[in-house]
Amino acid sequence: MTMELPKHYDPRDAQARWLRFWNERGFFHARPDPNRQPFCIVIPPPNVTGALHLGHALNNTLQDVLIRWRRMQGYNVLWMPGTDHAGIATQAVVERRLREEEKKTRHDLGRCELVQRIWQWKDQYEKRILGQLSELGCSCDWQRTRFTLDPICARAVRTTFFTMFKDGLIYRGKRLVNWDTQLQTAVADDEIYHETIKGGFWTFRYPVKGTDEFIRFSTTRPETMLGDTAVAVHPDDERYKHLIGKMVTIPLVNRDIPIIADGQLVDPTLGTGAVKVTPAHDPNDYQCGQRHSLPMINILNPDGTINENGGPYTGLDRFKARERVTEDMEKLGLFDGREDRDIDLAHSDRSKSSIEPYLSDQWFVKMADLAQTAMDAVTDGQVKFFPERYARTYLDWLGEKRDWCISRQLWWGHRIPIWYARCPEAELKRVFAGRDDVSWRLDEDNGRWLICALEDLPSDILGPKYPLEQDPDVLDTWFSSALWPHSTLGWPERTPELAYWYPTSVLVTSRDIITLWVARMVMTGLYNVGKVPFHHVYIHPKILDGFGESMSKSKGNGIDPLDIIERYGTDALRFLMVHQATETQDSKMPVANVCPHCDTLVPIKQEHMYMRTRKVTCPNCKKPFRPGGPWPAPDPDLPTAKQASERFDMGRNFANKLWNAARFLFLNLEGYKPEAIRHQELPIEDRWILSRLATTTAAVTQQLESYRFSEVARTIYDFTWSEFCDWYVEMSKRRLQDPAARQLVQRVLVGVLDGILRLVQPIMPFVAESIWQALNETAFERGVPSPEPAPESVVIAPWPSLTESWRDTAMETRIGRMQELIRAVREVRNRYNLKMDLDVFVRCSDAIAEDFLTLAPFIAALAGVGQLECGPQTAKPRQAATHVTPEFEEYVSLEGLIDPAAEKARLEKQLAEKVKHLQAARAKLGNANFVERAPADVVQQQRDLVADLQNQIRAIEDNLRDLSQE
């Protein structure tokens, strides 16, 4: 039976069809099975902030490649999918929409309502993200999908917090946050942008107590004087040395503060060399305050007005206070002038107002011991990084052991399980008697109890006299992400999944979250479970745009994977992702807009970025369109371009090539009969392709084991295209016409294609499955050396392992020689633009001659050769193009066809190159040091080279002489 396939591979049809098929068969669902080896990856959960981008496509393709490969190897594979609630980012997106669409703030809605809105957003985007992952072909166990805020993860978060609290690892402390006075909330570092504004640089004086002296200092924020608790100078600064330890008075609030020496804070060459220190309102001053145990005076209310610590200025807006402070200092004669100055000021991304550093109460995790265990896990090799160098990023960061601030002033996230109460401890002991799920500690600063509980506590649990109040903050998103590898497997329950798949096998991620995420997973894994969360960490490169900049929504230089899937197919996308994943280089991906009118690719220019260009005219059809990007809404007047990159042509072409190789087979399978082959009896070309397949398989396996993805893609591509298609399939054509040879070559063709499909499945599962299924209909029993019934899907087909004994370098050399001979004829043909068969004469050893004559039918067919003569005595024809190799001299007869002068010129050029090369080789051998010190085989190689070159030069010279005689 033969079957006809369409001329082009249609990815769309294949994707829909096989996704359904795989899901119906449940290939991706896994259950613990002690009789099989486990392999497990937990997905880095994408944020539910928005849709997936190309970086996710890379990250998830690589994971899927590993998962699909290990599944074929027979491991019991679990790929755990899920998404992350991404506290700040998601709340910010929803709040922005609220502002834009309803002109409301979160305070208008209230906590409960806002959180509900975010859940709706999450439902919508989670669905979209999981759909995108599925479309990418990700073979996740969808039945196990988790979300960092779902009850199972919440239970893990609670348990961890509670245990850490009881162990004294969680404490309450002060920290400077970025305060947005307009929205009255803390803002994360990555939600801040810096803008240069026109500001002032004021210089004032404080009187030094007990002397006539003054100390001068400058500031850009005079109102912070109200919160000064010291003036710092450099310890080596001769101007001020005598003042260190003396007190100065802040006249406005009549407070005495010391002059201190601080070499870290103060640069004596800047300003006056003296610095006012406001620990509660400046990050550097805060550090300095910690070093010197200075009081920290907060002078601001949450709305940016001056609080009761500001004395006479209480109640004034901070900018008003700035003016008044300056005026009052001037009145006192302590104002020494003001300069204009450009100030690089932090602004809130959301309210666009300027940020105030603000001291607030926060929760922290003590890092000292936790960090040490996580460092040990890497130094003693329990966790290995690929590439290795990233271990250093991890160790350097953990080495600082800075305590982890885990509270966030947000509404979206895991609420901090702490309740406050003011009551006698006896009350607590009475109410919580016998409960081991409640723990409390005294908050000495505020004179109240901090009560931590595994389950929510009702506010009236202590009775009406002592109401409980829950901490309003939520936990840092990374707190729940840190538990991901064990929380998704069911911890704190002792589930069979946890016992079987934990520690997971490998974590695949990009380098920017080694510290934020990877390090913390190791810490909490060791703390909660007592085992590392994964054995390997593979760090992949980042995808950049054509200008080397990272892709982002705000720049508008990102690519939606779905645009690529639609235009090139999922397999093309996946192939490129794998191909681009090299060890050292980030991957540059020039982005183009696809003209919606004429489908021309219009490259994005740098000036188009950041949504600066709203309209582009297509250079081809001259019609206007809007460039692709995260536009808030469709433009009724201007069609929006999809984005693309011609880089994906490679993947699409490869999928199509494979498809057509299969198509060729199907057109030639009439009469196929499965039967065992006897390797020793196979002709050269069969043994060659099987040798190459065995080598390729071994190489790919090894490359996958060491996470060299790019090499995997290249190895498979080269074998399939340049060896199987270009040579073996071409050679098979003649044999397929020969009834005596047809059946055998069919078996080998089918066997090799079967092997290619298995190798390619992890990378390009859709085209592989399409061909596999077609093959199952026409050649259900197949494979070399002995055919077997094929599995129902390539997804669950065993990974190929071909016998080492098939690897035959002699065979590869022999075919290599034939290829060189053929290429030389083709080169001549092209150079002289000849169409007819050419006669070829080869001077070579008897052994090589025998080979060439065996392969003569292929040489004739592939090079268009008429007469072929080989042997030691072969005479050179009168007029000929010459190709000389170390092993043979090849003459393509061109009697009457060529210009002898042209051929002569070409040979002379060749001769010059050979002579030059010979001289270099001789010079090397003439160097006594080389002969003495280089290894013997290298020296011998060089001697052989000289001999070869001499032979070749002699042959070319002979030929030149003949040409001259014409």
Place this chain on the structure above:
RNA sequence: GGGCCCGUAGCUCAGUUGGUUAGAGCGUCUGCUUGACACGCAGAAGGUCACAGAUUCGAGUUCUGUCGGGCCCACCA
């Protein structure tokens, strides 16, 4: 300021432990509608491996420095 990565063909990138004359894809040029594939086939052109030193018999590969690009962290009264 600390750390890491990169600089190889017009473009995007390979190049295992140092060892003949440095590779691929795209693009360019030439010739092909050849019964799998023009998303293709056959060929060609195209490189001072950023620069300067050092180590070595031998360096794209190791070391030092310089220049250029990028990322992370710290910092910028």
